[in-house]
Amino acid sequence: xxxxxxxxxxxxxxxxxxxxxxxxxxxxxxxxxxxxxxxxxxxxxxxxxxxxxxxxxxxxxxxxxxxxxxxxxxxxxxxxxxxxxxxxxxxxxxxxxxxxxxxxxxxxxxxxxxxxxxxxxxxxxxxxxxxxxxxxxxxxxxxxxxxxxxxxxxxxxxxxxxxxxxxxxxxxxxxxxxxxxxxxxxxxxxxxxxxxxxxxxxxxxxxxxxxxxxxxxxxxxxxxxxxxxxxxxxxxxxxxxxxxxxxxxxxxxxxxxxxxxxxxxxxxxxxxxxxxxxxxxxxxxxxxxxxxxxxxxxxxxxxxxxxxxxxxxxxxxxxxxxxxxxxxxxxxxxxxxxxxxxxxxxxxxxxxxxxxxxxxxxxxxxxxxxxxxxxxxxx
Numbered sequence: 001x002x003x004x005x006x007x008x009x010x011x012x013x014x015x016x017x018x019x020x021x022x023x024x025x026x027x028x029x030x031x032x033x034x035x036x037x038x039x040x041x042x043x044x045x046x047x048x049x050x051x052x053x054x055x056x057x058x059x060x061x062x063x064x065x066x067x068x069x070x071x072x073x074x075x076x077x078x079x080x081x082x083x084x085x086x087x088x089x090x091x092x093x094x095x096x097x098x099x100x101x102x103x104x105x106x107x108x109x110x111x112x113x114x115x116x117x118x119x120x121x122x123x124x125x126x127x128x129x130x131x132x133x134x135x136x137x138x139x140x141x142x143x144x145x146x147x148x149x150x151x152x153x154x155x156x157x158x159x160x161x162x163x164x165x166x167x168x169x170x171x172x173x174x175x176x177x178x179x180x181x182x183x184x185x186x187x188x189x190x191x192x193x194x195x196x197x198x199x200x201x202x203x204x205x206x207x208x209x210x211x212x213x214x215x216x217x218x219x220x221x222x223x224x225x226x227x228x229x230x231x232x233x234x235x236x237x238x239x240x241x242x243x244x245x246x247x248x249x250x251x252x253x254x255x256x257x258x259x260x261x262x263x264x265x266x267x268x269x270x271x272x273x274x275x276x277x278x279x280x281x282x283x284x285x286x287x288x289x290x291x292x293x294x295x296x297x298x299x300x301x302x303x304x305x306x307x308x309x310x311x312x313x314x315x316x317x318x319x320x321x322x323x324x325x326x327x328x329x330x331x332x333x334x335x336x337x338x339x340x341x342x343x344x345x346x347x348x349x350x351x352x353x354x355x356x357x358x359x360x361x362x363x364x365x366x367x368x369x370x371x372x373x374x375x376x377x378x379x
Contacts, residue, residue, distance in 0.1 A: 032331045033338040034362055035069035036062050036355065037105050037223075037255050040083035041344045043289045051082040052089065054348050059093040061352050063100035066364030069133060070097075071105035071340060076142035076150065080277075080286040087120045094128035103133025105219070105255070105340070106201040110138060110157035111150040114164040118171035118188035121196045129192065134172070135199040135219065136165065138207065165200075165214060172196060197246075201255075204229060208237040215244025222330075223257040223342050226314045230254065234334055253338040254330065258316035259345065260323045260357040271317045272296065273346050275308045282307070291346040320361035327358075 038058060040051040059070045070093060072086035083089060086104040094102045102124075107117055117134075124132045138161050140147040140154070147154040170177050171188035172195050178184070200211035203221035211218035218237050220230050234252050241250040257274070261267035272295035280287055290298075300308070316326050331339055341358065345351040359365065 032328065032336070032362070033068045034358065034364060035071065035101075035253075035338060035340040036067050037071045037073060037340045037342040038083070039073040039075065039081045039342065039344065040089070041289050042078075042080055042082050043346045044291060044294060048082040055083070055089060056092055056096060058348070058352060058355070059100070059102070060097060062355055062359075063097045065356060065359035066366075067100060067355070067359065068338065069101040069103060069340065071103050071133065071135060073105055074108050074137075076140075077146040078142065078286050079288055080281075087117075087124065090124055090132070091127060094124060094131060097128075099131075101131045101133050101197070102128065103197070103199070104135045105133075106135030106137035106199070108137050108140060109164050109168070110140070110154065110161055111147070114168040115171060115183070115186065115188060118168050121172065122188050122190055122192070125194055125196050126190050126192055129194045132196040133199060134196040135201045136168075137201045138210075139203075162210060162213070165210065169198060169214065172198065202233065205233050205236055208233040209240060212237050212240040212250070213242060215242050215247050217247060217251040217253065219253040219255055219340065222254045226311075230334060234336075251338075252334070252336045253340060254334060254336050255340040255342060256316055256327065256330065257342045257344070258323055258327060258354075258358070259343045260318065260320040260354045260361070261350070262319070262353075262357070264318050264322070267317045267319065270345055270347075270350055271312075271315065274315075274344060275311060277344075278311055279304055279307060289344055289346055320357040323358065324361040 036059075038055050040055045042048045042051055055072065062070055072089045072093075073081060073083050074086050075081035076084055086107060090102050090104060109117065121132060121134045138158055142150070144154075151157050167177055167181070167183070171186075174187065174191050174195075176184050177186075197217070199217045199219055200207050200214070201219050201221060202208060202211075203224040208218055208220070210216075218234075220233050222230055237252060238250050243249065259267065259270060259274075261270055269292050272292050273290055276290050276295040276298055277287065316323050316330075327339055341355070343351050343354050345354065
């Protein structure tokens with residue numbers, strides 16, 4: 001399959017070739033995969049360190065339910081999220097699970113050395129061969145000052161993001177870096193027969209173009225933009241996709257905030273926590289997730305009530321049938337093979353129950369069993 005012309009994040013000029021033509025969207029599967037994004041959310045009345053232990057427990061729960069992947073986010077200096085080091089949490093989860101893929105969503109690469117990230121994820125791959133995902137992001141996952149605390153060269157680090165990805169992919173694959181590179185002969189250990197699955201994550205066109213250029217799977221952060229820009233980013237990704245050895249076809253996914261409860265009334269009550277938290281987030285204030293009781297006691301202004309009404313119109317919450325119908329429609333609309341679910345609730349039991357209800361709605365356990373049997377038969 002020939003490469004397509006299009007945006008080149010490495011700044012190279014392409015010569016010749018006809019104008020880019022849109023890549024046909026992948027066929028939407030009725031048995032769409034569901035995965036999990038976990039931010040290790042900090043909640044009121046509990047110490048942030050408990051969120052890390054809840055992440056480990058939830059991962060084991062979601063593996064039993066049949067979810068495909070369990071992704072850990074990276075945030076820094078936040079009162080809202082405790083997940084500062086996904087590579088460490090991935091190790092703990094990979095060591096205490098047996099089937100589910102475990103990975104980052106994502107590692108904010110401009111903070112770090114590409115070699116060090118390659119080494120970390122090669123170690124993770126050795127711990128759980130064939131089950132490690134390396135999701136990459138460019139956003140700081142923090143404020144500007146914290147970005148400089150993580151990397152004193154933060155002001156220019158993002159400019160080297162595409163080159164970092166190029167080097168990282170080579171180190172992960174055990175290949176030499178490009179000719180003339182000062183680190184060309186350095187090897188990222190431990191080498192082995194399998195390599196992590198690398199994803200590009202983003203909430204804008206930029207991540208889509210980088211994913212297309214390197215021939216990587218792409219996950220759009222629908223939950224950050226409330227869906228704005230989804231169609232445009234995925235269209236660019238498919239239009240300019242350059243097939244790679246591991247991914248001859250584009251593979252697109254969405255990450256969506258969603259929550260299910262037994263009744264519409266209970267779902268609405270649980271959702272009030274996110275309503276109040278989002279009012280702060282939209283003003284740049286990131287705090288611990290309040291309880292439904294704290295949300296009920298809040299004195300909302302008229303402007304806040306209008307903002308909440310708009311949020312409710314776009315949000316994915318309700319009974320499993322309602323949420324399942326909306327998720328399927330979203331997947332069908334954007335022709336994605338997979339949706340990662342982010343659920344942030346104050347009560348960890350309610351969060352587990354939400355993932356249970358959605359797993360039952362999508363019959364994940366049956367789908368996973370069928371997939372496993374097909375793999376065994378093919379051997």
